[in-house]
Amino acid sequence: DVVMTQSPLSLPVTLGQPASISCRSSHSLVYSDGNTYLNWFQQRPGQSPRRLIYKVSNRDSGVPDRFSGSGSGTDFTLKISRVEAEDVGVYFCMQGTHWPFTFGPGTKVDIK
Amino acid sequence: EVQLVESGGGLVQPGGSLRLSCAVSGFTFSTYWMSWVRQAPGRGMEWVANIKVDGSEKYYVDSVKGRFTISRDNAENSLYLQMNSLRAEDTAVYYCVREGRLLDYWGQGTLVTVSS
Numbered sequence: 001d002v003v004m005t006q007s008p009l010s011l012p013v014t015l016g017q018p019a020s021i022s023c024r025s026s027h028s029l030v031y032s033d034g035n036t037y038l039n040w041f042q043q044r045p046g047q048s049p050r051r052l053i054y055k056v057s058n059r060d061s062g063v064p065d066r067f068s069g070s071g072s073g074t075d076f077t078l079k080i081s082r083v084e085a086e087d088v089g090v091y092f093c094m095q096g097t098h099w100p101f102t103f104g105p106g107t108k109v110d111i112k
Numbered sequence: 113e114v115q116l117v118e119s120g121g122g123l124v125q126p127g128g129s130l131r132l133s134c135a136v137s138g139f140t141f142s143t144y145w146m147s148w149v150r151q152a153p154g155r156g157m158e159w160v161a162n163i164k165v166d167g168s169e170k171y172y173v174d175s176v177k178g179r180f181t182i183s184r185d186n187a188e189n190s191l192y193l194q195m196n197s198l199r200a201e202d203t204a205v206y207y208c209v210r211e212g213r214l215l216d217y218w219g220q221g222t223l224v225t226v227s228s
Contacts, residue, residue: 037213041157048207048218049157060216092157096213100173103157 002027002095004104012112019080021107023093028073030097037096040069040078043106044089052091053078085111114138114217116208121222128198132222134191134208142166142186145212148193150204151221158204161193162212175201198226 003026013019029036040053051060053069056076066081080087092106120132132148147162161172161182170182181194191208205221 031213039214041215048220050218051214051216054214054216094157094159094215096215099171101159101213103159105156 001100002029002098002102004093004095004102006093006104006107009105009107011107011109013080013083013109014112015085016082019083019087019109021078021091021093021109023071023076023078023104025074025076025095027098029095030073036072038069038071038076039094039096040067041092041094042087042089043092044086047089049092080109083109083111114210116210116217116219118206118208118219118222121206121224123225123227124198125228126199126226128226129194129196130198130224132193132195132206132208132224134219136189136191136208136210139210141184141189144210146182146184146191147209147212147215148182148191149207149209149215149218150202150224151207152201152204155204160206163191164212195224198224200226202226 005024007022029038036056038056041049042052043049052063057069068079070077090106090108093104115137117135148160150160151157163170163182179197183192203226205223207221208219209215210217
């Protein structure tokens, strides 16, 4: 199975400051159709997950533009340009390229 | 508005069975792969299974193969997960999720607790 790792696992941030989360996969996530199925999700406390970014860098509708995704192959990054209070929660990456699909362990973002 | 509403969770003894349902609305159900994803208490997410638009292909994580069955009824806009031979390690919130590889919309989840 493809192992997804994230760092850091805990990220205390100052409001208005940037934040960055790294996600690495044990295998390349480039699929035979040329797409890279690496997605990012946000789970706020007590809520269901919400997809933020799909296929590495495509922001979902309604997601603030302070969120951005980048990367290729096995190394990916989610960046928040200026953290706001509503960004508190757990962020996890997920690969949809290789069966079984697998998730990263999650990065808990909170405010310092 | 896309909506996915799970039901059927609850407390069950080890070795028992449960059938989860997911009623969907707001999109053409029959044109989307669908998935089940679970989250054990205090733990990360685990993809459980997914099913092709017409039900002709199904995929499972190894830990549930032979015990869980995913199915769908396109006429009823519903997704199901039949869970047999349940174990303590199956305890989790189970989410119904639209799409296979992209998991774009999630339900609110239903809690399954396997305990004697």
